[in-house]
Amino acid sequence: MNANNEGGSTSNHPYYEETISTDKRFDGRIISLQVDTVRLPGGATATREIVKHPGAVAVIAVLDGKLLVVEQFRKPLERMQVEIPAGKLDAGEEPEAAALRELEEETGYRAKSIRHVRTFATSPGFADELIHLYFADELEAGQAQLDEDEFLDCDALTPEQADAYIRDGRICDAKTLLAVLVWRHYRQTGEFGA
Template sequence: MKLNETTAAQNTVFSGRIITVCDDEVVLENGKRTRREVVYHHGGVCVVPFDGENTYLVRQFRYPYKEVVRESPAGKLEPGEDPLECGKRELEEELGAVAGRYTDLGRFYPSPGYTSEVIHLYLAEELSFTQQNLDEDEFLEVEKLPLRRAAEQILSGELVDGKTQAAILKAAALRGLLGEGRR
């Protein structure tokens, strides 16, 4: 098996500032045709700021869920933008911090069944704090908590944002903070 699908036709249903939605006709490897609804997105970045003990989350209202969500600093990539540069920008904008060292934690596919979005994950260390520089339509609060506690909140279901879960668990594992886990 090749495990491949080829695009036979693409119909753009919606094109906005952040996403493009298409209804694609694809050819399966057995020659049959089917449809794929796809949300195309330029991708994003998620940064785990870590001062040696604590991480910093931002709390912001997320309209699709109609609730305040706690997340690591994050943002969307502009077309062609370097993910690390985006992460540095978002860390300074949302947290008011600059990091002396970044560690690449890999990529995260938030929902591969219908979106092309890829989120790049980073650990930011050697923090120095400057001043927040939020976008005019951005309203958030900063929360500081031990990285180990953030990992525990993920495991208990208190911290529900997917990109934050992946990034914090990777950062905690890298820094040896996950312990033995639950049995």
């Protein structure tokens, strides 16, 4: 998926919002924030608060029929979360390389091969983040290498455990919910879906 155009509007679409000006408000380690002034289709102007993000990867990693997950504290939610292995793209890094890197860093497993499943927008109403979702089921033991500010536990869930974690709210982020659905479909059909 191309962040600029695939599946979305182009500058000749009648609802296209032309950017008149951009005011950069914050530039952090992971995100930046800008406020764009745009011209609406009817000619009036409005502002759009936009979070810029370098993009991320996530991996549906299956080991012996179980889904590898990590549990970590998520400060924005003030709680522990169970999620699939994931992380942001480094500058100039290809998504596939990032997926392989994040899988090993967080779980200690290396993928012999990896397949792209989907690329999706996380919050298109205010952010440009795209997550590239991959699938790997041929894994070999490697060495976990967590970032110095990263504290997590790795586990492997059966399909029933994943469903129970969703019901209990232990899994509630969009990428992991999507991953469980894709994994369920794959187990039933051998395909990732349309």
